[in-house]
Amino acid sequence: MILVGQYDSPFVRRVAIALHHYGLPFERRVLSVFKDFEAMLEVNPLGKVPSLILDDGETLFDSRAIIDYLDGIAPAERRLAPEEEPGRRQVLKIEVVGIGLAEKVYERGLEYSRRAPGTSDPKWRARLEAQIESACRWLEDLDPNPWFVGERFTRADLAPAVAFQYLERVVPELGGADRHPKLCAHRQRCEALDAFAKVGDARAEALASGWRPEAEKS
Numbered sequence: 001m002i003l004v005g006q007y008d009s010p011f012v013r014r015v016a017i018a019l020h021h022y023g024l025p026f027e028r029r030v031l032s033v034f035k036d037f038e039a040m041l042e043v044n045p046l047g048k049v050p051s052l053i054l055d056d057g058e059t060l061f062d063s064r065a066i067i068d069y070l071d072g073i074a075p076a077e078r079r080l081a082p083e084e085e086p087g088r089r090q091v092l093k094i095e096v097v098g099i100g101l102a103e104k105v106y107e108r109g110l111e112y113s114r115r116a117p118g119t120s121d122p123k124w125r126a127r128l129e130a131q132i133e134s135a136c137r138w139l140e141d142l143d144p145n146p147w148f149v150g151e152r153f154t155r156a157d158l159a160p161a162v163a164f165q166y167l168e169r170v171v172p173e174l175g176g177a178d179r180h181p182k183l184c185a186h187r188q189r190c191e192a193l194d195a196f197a198k199v200g201d202a203r204a205e206a207l208a209s210g211w212r213p214e215a216e217k218s
Contacts, residue, residue, distance in 0.1 A: 001026040004040075005033075005049030010102040010166040011063040012050040013199050014158055018067050020195035021153075022074040026052075064099065067155065080155040090149045091156040094142070098159025101135040104128050105167050129174065132167065136180050144186045153193065161190035 003019065003026050005012035019026050031040050033049055040047040044061050052060045052069075060066045071079050081091045108128045111120045139160050142148055148156040164187045168175035177184040190196055 001055060002029050002053040003027070004029045004031055004043050004051040004053065006030055007199055009049055010106070010162045011099075014099075014102075014162045015050045015052065015063050015066050015070075016199040017158060017162065017195045018070055018080065018155075020198045021080065021158075021193075022070055022078050024070065024074070029053075064095075067158075071155075080153070080158065082150075082154075087149060091154050094139070094148050094156035095159045097135050097138060098156075098161075098163045101132060101139070101160065102163035102166055104131045104135065105163065105170055108132070109170055132171070132174055136164070136167070136174075136183060140180050140182050143182055145182075146186075146189055148186075153190070157186070157190055161187045161196070165191065 001019075001024065003012065003016055005028075007013050007016065016026075016028075029043075031043070031049070033040055033047060037047055040049070043053075043059060044051045046061070048061070050063055050066060052066045054060065060069055067080070071081055074080075082088050108125065111125050111128070139148075144157065144160075147153055148160070160183065164175060164180070164183050168184075168187075175184070
């Protein structure tokens with residue numbers, strides 16, 4: 001299998017962590033959705049990451065769809081979502097909020113790094129920040145101790161942990177232990193897992209592609 005994308009993307013990083021967790025070997029093709037946009041369109045009709053090219057040549061799109069597929073082929077003892085309800089429903093609900101958090105952080109980065117000077121709407125930025133804060137507060141109130149659902153690491157832990165790490169790197173003033181101590185502790189527990197340790201966020205890849213969501217704000 002070939003994973004397409006940069007590890008600074010929380011969506012690509014999430015898939016890579018899942019692959020390591022499942023013990024599934026893969027290669028990686030480092031493409032930027034900005035610098036390598038034309039090449040990305042040849043891989044994914046939307047020019048987005050991540051994409052996963054399977055051994056038979058089929059390409060899967062979207063981190064949720066990719067991980068759902070991987071969960072289906074992984075050994076039962078390594079799967080990240082239960083098959084039975086209500087456990088499965090609980091895991092997927094939290095996963096959706098974690099992915100949404102990452103999406104809103106990404107959108108906020110676009111407002112600062114990709115807008116023409118003077119064109120960013122402060123009301124839209126405030127809306128994005130309100131969504132980020134609301135998602136963090138909702139997750140914080142669930143009090144993961146040590147995990148969000150049940151007694152083992154699941155997709156309900158993977159998505160929020162990756163998203164919160166991304167938030168703390170890109171918008172540190174909206175993250176941190178002072179604001180969200182339980183989410184911060186949960187992220188640290190997850191980052192200590194072998195699968196996480198094998199997948200750094202590779203900020204250097206982002207800088208090489210011209211993506212600077214942490215750039216000076218105006």
